[in-house]
Amino acid sequence: MRIVTFVKYVPDAAGDRTFESDNTVDRSVDGLLSELDEYAVEEALKITGGDKSAEVIALTVGGDDAKDAVKKALQMGATKGVHVNDDALDASDAIGTARVLAAALKQVAEDEGPIDLVLTGFASTDAGMSVVPTLVAELSGLPALTQVSQVTVSGTTVNARRDGDTSSQFLEAALPALVSVTDQTNEPRYPSFKGILGAKRKKIAEYDLSDLGVAASEVGRAGATTQVVEVAERPARTAGEIITDEGDGGTKLVEWLAAKKLV
Numbered sequence: 639m640r641i642v643t644f645v646k647y648v649p650d651a652a653g654d655r656t657f658e659s660d661n662t663v664d665r666s667v668d669g670l671l672s673e674l675d676e677y678a679v680e681e682a683l684k685i686t687g688g689d690k691s692a693e694v695i696a697l698t699v700g701g702d703d704a705k706d707a708v709k710k711a712l713q714m715g716a717t718k719g720v721h722v723n724d725d726a727l728d729a730s731d732a733i734g735t736a737r738v739l740a741a742a743l744k745q746v747a748e749d750e751g752p753i754d755l756v757l758t759g760f761a762s763t764d765a766g767m768s769v770v771p772t773l774v775a776e777l778s779g780l781p782a783l784t785q786v787s788q789v790t791v792s793g794t795t796v797n798a799r800r801d802g803d804t805s806s807q808f809l810e811a812a813l814p815a816l817v818s819v820t821d822q823t824n825e826p827r828y829p830s831f832k833g834i835l836g837a838k839r840k841k842i843a844e845y846d847l848s849d850l851g852v853a854a855s856e857v858g859r860a861g862a863t864t865q866v867v868e869v870a871e872r873p874a875r876t877a878g879e880i881i882t883d884e885g886d887g888g889t890k891l892v893e894w895l896a897a898k899k900l901v
């Protein structure tokens with residue numbers, strides 16, 4: 639069993655997040671592995687658990703610091719890493735990023751052998767568009783089971799449960815397939831001391847665009863099909879309104895809610 643997990647490096651939400659003058663995300667700030675991708679790594683480790691011949695390959699597309707996302711996955715227990723890095727990737731949009739991820743999957747299959755399963759987060763914690771997994775599946779000719787909260791692999795089949803507000807869908811696909819998982823899927827492990835030390839010896843393959851046969855014109859600003867035209871800070875919170883109960887608190891509360899069209 640060979641699983642590739644996508645691991646995106648994102649700005650740390652605990653710090654200040656800002657935009658460049660052209661409305662692109664300022665990526666010069668401290669970053670980390672997108673928390674939602676930890677669920678994909680954990681699921682890969684659960685599926686392959688106990689199988690010494692299995693491989694979990696953590697793949698990132700990003701600048702120099704993005705390697706930290708791969709390192710975290712290796713510390714958790716992934717067996718190998720792949721880092722795609724190229725100056726031309728700067729300001730890539732979702733389609734450009736998906737093109738590169740799909741090309742990287744092809745390269746990994748050539749270098750390491752056939753891939754059975756691709757596991758991803760359902761959204762990044764920065765751009766959060768939730769489209770990259772589906773785009774990659776389309777470009778790679780893989781069935782996509784998206785936003786699932788339970789995954790089971792049995793033989794050459796993957797089953798998954800996708801929970802909606804009022805019902806759950808039970809999905810099945812033949813491997814190889816791509817599955818994006820939610821934060822309900824599992825409880826990601828913390829890297830152990832042994833895991834942290836062991837990760838230093840694990841291999842991280844480096845690719846640039848020419849290694850993957852992707853033209854610079856297809857990615858980055860040059861290949862972007864979308865552009866953010868404006869960004870605005872969320873308005874500051876206004877002071878709350880205190881409703882004093884003088885025997886008519888309930889009525890006042892309902893009137894307030896009705897005025898805001900909340901009931």
Ligand SMILES: Cc1cc2nc3c(=O)[nH]c(=O)nc-3n(C[C@H](O)[C@H](O)[C@H](O)COP(=O)(O)OP(=O)(O)OC[C@H]3O[C@@H](n4cnc5c(N)ncnc54)[C@H](O)[C@@H]3O)c2cc1C
Nearest residue numbers: 644662663699729731732759761762765766767768769770
């Ligand atoms: C080198 C580079 C430079 C960029 N520069 C800019 C920029 O200047 N301005 C800007 O606004 N945006 C930039 N981007 C961000 C880019 O536009 C988004 O990463 C892209 O649109 C994906 O959208 P998303 O994060 O909303 O993905 P979603 O669809 O929300 O992501 C879902 C899942 O797809 C996987 N995934 C997504 N992206 C990656 C990745 N890069 N590597 C591995 N797995 C991934 C993860 O598993 C993630 O959980 C850059 C990206 C790269 C790689």
